[in-house]
Amino acid sequence: MDILQILWLLGFQLKVYAEVLTFQGQGLTSVPPNISEAAKDLSFLGNAITTIQPSDFNDKYPDLTYLHLGYNDITSIERGCFRGTIIKDLSLHYNELTIIPDLQELQSTLKVLKLGHNKISSILIGDLNYLTQLGHVNLDYNTITSVTDGCFGGTRLWNINLEGNQLVDFPDIRAVNITLKILNVAENAIAVIPEEEIDNLEILESLSLTGNPISCLPEFTLLLPSLTTLAVQQLPLQCCCMMAWMKELSESFSIEMDTRPCVSPSKWNQIPWDQITGEMLRREPCEIDASHWIRCLNSFIDILMIEEEINVVPLM
Ligand SMILES: *[C@@H]1O[C@H](CO)[C@@H](O)[C@H](O)[C@H]1NC(C)=O
Ligand SMILES: *[C@@H]1O[C@H](CO)[C@@H](O)[C@H](O)[C@H]1NC(C)=O
Numbered sequence: 001m002d003i004l005q006i007l008w009l010l011g012f013q014l015k016v017y018a019e020v021l022t023f024q025g026q027g028l029t030s031v032p033p034n035i036s037e038a039a040k041d042l043s044f045l046g047n048a049i050t051t052i053q054p055s056d057f058n059d060k061y062p063d064l065t066y067l068h069l070g071y072n073d074i075t076s077i078e079r080g081c082f083r084g085t086i087i088k089d090l091s092l093h094y095n096e097l098t099i100i101p102d103l104q105e106l107q108s109t110l111k112v113l114k115l116g117h118n119k120i121s122s123i124l125i126g127d128l129n130y131l132t133q134l135g136h137v138n139l140d141y142n143t144i145t146s147v148t149d150g151c152f153g154g155t156r157l158w159n160i161n162l163e164g165n166q167l168v169d170f171p172d173i174r175a176v177n178i179t180l181k182i183l184n185v186a187e188n189a190i191a192v193i194p195e196e197e198i199d200n201l202e203i204l205e206s207l208s209l210t211g212n213p214i215s216c217l218p219e220f221t222l223l224l225p226s227l228t229t230l231a232v233q234q235l236p237l238q239c240c241c242m243m244a245w246m247k248e249l250s251e252s253f254s255i256e257m258d259t260r261p262c263v264s265p266s267k268w269n270q271i272p273w274d275q276i277t278g279e280m281l282r283r284e285p286c287e288i289d290a291s292h293w294i295r296c297l298n299s300f301i302d303i304l305m306i307e308e309e310i311n312v313v314p315l316m
Contacts, residue, residue, distance in 0.1 A: 023047065031056040043068040052077040058105075059084040063105070070094050070114070077101035085109075093117050093138070100127040107131055116140040116161070123147045129154040140184070141162050147171035155179075163187050163208070170197050177201050186210040186231065199223050210234055210256070215263070216286065219245045219254075231256040236263040239276060240286035241296035247278035 019040035024030065026048040029307035033056075035042065040063045049072040057064065064085040074095040074162070082105040090106070091114040100121045103110060107130045120142040128134060134155040144165035152160070153175035159182040162171060167188040173180055177200045190212040198204075204224050208231040209217075213237045220227050232255065237243070249255060262268040265284065268276060285293040 035061070037061055039064055041066040044072065048073050050075055052081050054080045054083070057085055061085055063090065067091070068283040074267075077103075080105065080107055088112065088133070090114070100124075104130060108133060110134055113143070118142050121145060123151045125151055127151060131155055135159065135179075137161070140290055142217050150175055152176045158182065158256060160184070170194060172197065173201060173283045178203070180204055181226075182206045184208040185212070188212055190214060193218055195223060202226060203231060207231070216240075217246070218293045221245055221249065228252060230256045232261070233258050235261065237261045238264045238286060239268050239281060240265075240284040240294075241282050242286045242294065244278050244281040244296070245283060247276075 018036050018038045021035060021039050021041070022043040022045075024043055025046040027131050028044060028049055030049055031044065031052065037060060039061045042061070042064060045068050046305070049069065051073060052069070057067075058081065062084060064087055065088050067085075068091045069310070070091045070093040072095055074097060075098070076090065077092075079102045082103065086109045087106050088109050089112040090103070090110060092101075093114045093116040095118050097115065098121065100115065100120060100123065103113075110131050111133050113131070113134060113136070116138045117140070120139060121144055123139070123144060123146070125148050128137065128151060132154060134157060136159040137157060138161040140161045141164035144162065144167060147162070147167065149172040152173060155176060156179045157176045158179045160171075160173065160176075160180065161184045164187040166184060167190055170190050170193050171185065173183060174197065175189045180201060181203055183204060183206070186208045187210065190209070191214060193209075193214065195218050195301075198218070201224055203226050205226050206229040207220070207224070207227060210231045210233040211302045212235060214232075217232065217235075217237070220230060220244075230253070245254075246255070257273060259272050260270060261273050262271065264287070282296060285295045287293055
């Protein structure tokens with residue numbers, strides 16, 4: 001290697017060093033003002049910052065792309081922060097935010113937004129719709145009880161994580177049906193998955209429903225043609241004929257479920273799932289409420305019944 005190459009490499013390394021700056025775990029209570037303007041990747045993980053103000057970042061760091069503000073005490077991000085940056089990945093997990101911050105200055109750059117483990121209680125219209133490049137939002141372990149219909153519209157979300165919130169209704173994700181591939185709503189309080197909410201999600205590949213009070217799963221293999229990964233642990237499943245599709249999954253379909261998933265009928269409580277056959281499920285009626293049951297007739301039985309009727313007719 002000649003001297004020019006060595007100098008070039010050294011220069012390259014110094015440049016990279018200047019672009020990636022970490023101020024981790026230094027007890028900072030605010031963003032320091034004197035950071036290199038070449039900063040591309042800035043980390044303030046694990047400090048005690050409480051507020052982000054426009055003067056912290058506006059028009060100072062034209063190359064700033066990655067900003068890590070996780071594990072601080074941030075309660076507010078003022079309107080109009082981050083002007084003149086090109087942030088595409090913003091992490092704010094483990095802070096004290098109660099609303100989704102206004103990130104208008106990042107409307108055409110932000111791709112990844114991490115807001116897990118804050119105290120956000122709802123997602124409203126206008127909270128995310130303007131983030132036209134947003135592909136991944138992580139809102140796990142907040143206290144979200146409501147996701148307003150249409151609140152993901154206008155984005156390019158392919159990955160939405162709402163695990164560990166307090167959702168009672170399945171969130172409205174129809175506005176992102178052409179981009180959404182991964183949805184995690186594990187550990188919420190969702191009891192029903194309405195078919196009309198999911199029947200246009202043609203590219204959804206992965207769905208996690210673990211830890212919700214769902215007793216009946218719609219026929220996902222029919223409704224979600226691209227689904228290959230399904231997590232349904234800790235569900236109070238009713239094992240009955242409407243679940244027979246779960247015994248007809250292809251080899252490439254990956255399903256995470258409990259060893260003994262049937263909470264009802266009680267006779268199957270202790271029976272491992274692999275000892276329950278598709279035929280056993282097909283014969284088991286589904287209880288809708290105390291006085292209503294659904295009996296599923298498979299096409300084989302349908303045909304037998306038609307033949308019986310035909311046989312009976314000539315005798316009459
Ligand atoms: C910024 O200023 C503080 C105190 O004024 C100093 O301790 C720190 O080293 C400075 N940092 C840089 C990157 O210049
Ligand atoms: C998205 O939904 C619309 C109907 O609302 C449907 O026509 C379209 O095929 C869907 N696209 C994908 C990729 O799921």
